[in-house]
Amino acid sequence: PRFNRILLTGAAGSLGVVLRRGLAPFAKTLRVSDKDDVGPAAGNEETVACDLADKGAVHQLVKDVDAIVHFGAISVEARFEPILQANIVGVFNVYEAARKHGVKRVVFASSNHVTGFYKQTERIDVDSPMRPDGLYGVSKCFGENLSRFYYDRYGIETVCLRIGSSFPAVRDRRMLATYLSYDDLIELVRCALFVPGVGHMVIFGASDNAVSWWDNTKAAKLGFKPRDSSEPQRARVEGEQPPPAPTDPMVVYQGGAFVRAGPFDE
Ligand code: NAI
């Protein structure tokens, strides 16, 4: 394995479970962490319980780590306070700890909701201005900007993955464009960890779907070549679900239903 120890945050989550399997071969030790129970350590794993909002705990968590795959977060639209703690204070704690402990590479789970207010008729690339579709999206904008700063100021490299929809299968018509298979997710994280000299990069995380709103040309350096596609699932999804009304956010905005989530009672 290339790395001595990789830290995976969010290890109890849906993608965390997938990445525990996918990242295991890449490091001598895979440190898996979440605030929730991650279960017993398997294979080359070591487990550490940690709330990302707890600065002292995060500094312990990052000690002796070569690279961080940061997936721990509130992963949908929610009230501001939990998003603030997990996604904003949390990502700051991770980068400060990375700086103190000399970690050189971070893979950050950003989201397509950083640009969710673009229309599905628009094609955007990684330099298109951010148009977050909620507080969750705003928190991911913060993570992307924070990582940019930590690269410019301290030379810590980050690849921001604007993940589309990574689930076991396509769930609705929108996901025909945003689907990222689990195998392609693992390959994307592998590229983000191993390609030398990435500096600071942003890439949209989607499989090789027939319909796409995202142009990854500027992220070509990463060499990410998705192998799956949502297309084989199109007939099933279209058969199961009637087309939404043309004004439904699910077919108007790239972020789909996220654009109308909230407001919550704060
Ligand atoms: P998930 O909600 O299943 O997992 C997130 C994990 O983070 C959970 O296990 C949760 O306990 C942990 N977490 C939350 N707050 C925490 C805190 N304060 N301290 C420590 N751990 C905390 O979400 P999923 O789907 O696995 O997503 C993983 C990452 O990928 C998230 O950052 C999410 O925003 C991002 N993402 C996922 C997409 C998807 O399609 N699944 C799409 C775009 C982004």
Ligand code: 15L
């Ligand atoms: C996300 O950012 C969420 O974490 C995930 O649960 C999905 O909602 C995904 O985006 C999506 O846009 O489908």
